Structure formats: structure tokens, C-alpha cells
Amino acid sequence: MAVSNNITACVTLMALICAVPVIASGVWFASAQGEECARLARWPVAILGGLILLAALAGFVGAYGNRRRLLAFYLFAMAALIALLIALLVFAFTVTRGSGAYPVLGREYDEYRLDGFSMWLRGYVDPARWEGIRSCLAVSDTCKKLARQAGYITADQLYQSRLTPLQSGCCKPLSVCGFGYVSPTVWTNLARPASDPDCGLWSNDPAQLCYECESCRAGLLAALRSQWHKANIALVVATVSLVFLYLIGCSAYKNAHAEAIYHRYKW
Structure with a gap:
């Protein structure tokens, strides 16, 4: 193989490797339901990663076998797929920009408002x-696990703990309700005027708790948003690497094409 083709083969091989975290992120989104009981995305990311893998494989075969049509297909397909990946990242960062979290005085955990999230995310928890x-x-064990915690004997012990978004939103009433603490999932209503609609939806019934509250929906969105942000790290690294490799591949392809023309017409 010519030097340029060797470079292109190495570049496409590295692109194959870069497709792995994209596929892994997609498979995780599609299969890891966890305690959130929902998936923000199923297969689009995994499918995109698979297409990147196939395009890189075609480029590797083209570079190794000196097949310029396959190399041209690789460059065209990879440009389109990188553009889609960038568009996906921009979309993900846009719709997950708002966290919905707000601090509560004297609490280590945050509480969550549904209107703090984007319209697209809020549509995900429609009735x-x-x-x-x-x-x-x-x-699920989300609230059952909290109820079994032996360390929460007093309210202050609960207030100084770091609850997950779901535990904060679904397993206890909002702090503004002013309910009296009995246990993490059992509270007494002190007959104060309800300052938030969620206060009237709270129930000590383990099957009810605050599952109908807006704070629970907000907690779910906060958990899903956290998932997306973790996956975005891998996707950003993969995207930057693919763009860098694509530019090298374009340069190598151009040089290989020039070499082919030179060898064809030289005396």
C-alpha cells in the first residue's frame, strides 16, 4: 500500500474504535432502565454508532485494498454521520439545559420543579x-430503600442526607408543605394551608406517596437528565476524535488521489 493509504487505514481503524463508545452509550440508553422506570432514548444513539462503525469498516477495507470508491463512500458517509452526531449533541444539550433543581434552606438535597425543565422534557412525562x-x-425499590434506612431516626438526619432526585421528589412531601416527620416516607399533616398543590397529593400509603406529584415527575426528569449528561461526555470525546480523524482521512485521500494521477501520467 502507498503511504497515504497506510495513513487512511490507520485513521479508519481508529474511527472504528471511536464508534464503540457511541454504540455503548446507545445500548446503555436502550437497556438500562434502572430505578427511573423510563428511558429517555432507546435505539437512535446505538443505531448511529453502528452506522459509524460500518462506514469506518468500509473505509478500512477501501484503504487496505486500495479501493478508492470505498474510500470516497467512507468520507461522504462519515461526514453525514458526524453531522448527525453533532446535531444530536446540540439537541441533547439544548433540551437538558434546565435542571429544575432548587436548594432548600437547611437541606443537603435539592427539590425539583417541573417548570424548570425544557418543554420537550416535560412532554416526556405527560399523563x-x-x-x-x-x-x-x-x-420499585426507590422509596422502599429509603424507608428501610435505619440511619434516619430524626428529621435532621434525613435533611442532612443526599437524596437522589427521585427520592427527593417522589418519596417525601415538599419541604414547603411543613409536614411533621415520622419516618422518611411517613409524615403528619399539621393542617397548615397548602402552599403547593403537591401538598394535597401526598399520602403515607406506600403505593401512593408523592407519585402523583409534579415534584416526582421533576425528580424523574432530573435523573434522566443526569444520565444524558454522563453519556454526553463519551459522545463529545468520540465526536471530537472522529472530526480530527476525518480531517486526517480527507488529507490522506487527497494525497493518495494525487499519487494515483501522478503514477498514471508519468513517463
Whole structure:
């Protein structure tokens, strides 16, 4: 192989490796439901990673076998896929920009408002979807685990703990309700005027708790948003690497094309 083709083969091989974290992120999104009882995305990221893998494989075969049509296909396909990956990242960062979290005086954990999230995310917990998510949360260990914690004997012990977004939003009433503490999932209503609609939705019934509260939906979105941000780290690294490798591949392809013309017409 010519030097330029060797470089292109190495570049496409590295692009194959870069496709792995994209696929892994997509598979994680599609399969890891966890305590959130919901998936923000199923297969789009994994499919995009698979297409990047196939394009890189075509480029490697083209470079190794000196097949310029395959190399041209690789460059064209990779440009389109990188553009899609960048668009996906921009979309993900845009719709997950708001956290919905707000601090509460005297609490180590945050509480969450639904209106702190983007319209797109809020649409994800509309009534049609929420019924199934709510049923899943009610039978999950999210709040049961909190109720079994032996370390929360007093309210202050709970207040100084770092609850997950779901535990904060679904397993206890909002702090503004002013309920009296009995245990993490059992509270007494002190008959204060309800300062938030969620206060009237709270129930000590383990099957109810605050699963109908907006704070619970907000806690779910906060958990999913955290998932996206973790996956975005891998996607950003993969995207930057792919762009860098693509530029090298373009240069190597151009040089290989020039070499081919030179050898064709030289005396």
C-alpha cells in the first residue's frame, strides 16, 4: 500500500474504535432502565454508532485494498454521520439545559420543579406516559430503600442526607408543605394551608406517596437528565476524535488521489 493509504487505514481503524463508545452509550440508553422506570432514548444513539462503525469498516477495507470508491463512500458517509452526531449533541444539550433543581434552606438535597425543565422534557412525562411510569415507581425499590434506612431516626438526619432526585421528589412531601416527620416516607399533616398543590397529593400509603406529584415527575426528569449528561461526555470525546480523524482521512485521500494521477501520467 502507498503511504497515504497506510495513513487512511490507520485513521479508519481508529474511527472504528471511536464508534464503540457511541454504540455503548446507545445500548446503555436502550437497556438500562434502572430505578427511573423510563428511558429517555432507546435505539437512535446505538443505531448511529453502528452506522459509524460500518462506514469506518468500509473505509478500512477501501484503504487496505486500495479501493478508492470505498474510500470516497467512507468520507461522504462519515461526514453525514458526524453531522448527525453533532446535531444530536446540540439537541441533547439544548433540551437538558434546565435542571429544575432548587436548594432548600437547611437541606443537603435539592427539590425539583417541573417548570424548570425544557418543554420537550416535560412532554416526556405527560399523563399518558406517566401512568405506566408511576406504576413502575410504586413497585420499585426507590422509596422502599429509603424507608428501610435505619440511619434516619430524626428529621435532621434525613435533611442532612443526599437524596437522589427521585427520592427527593417522589418519596417525601415538599419541604414547603411543613409536614411533621415520622419516618422518611411517613409524615403528619399539621393542617397548615397548602402552599403547593403537591401538598394535597401526598399520602403515607406506600403505593401512593408523592407519585402523583409534579415534584416526582421533576425528580424523574432530573435523573434522566443526569444520565444524558454522563453519556454526553463519551459522545463529545468520540465526536471530537472522529472530526480530527476525518480531517486526517480527507488529507490522506487527497494525497493518495494525487499519487494515483501522478503514477498514471508519468513517463
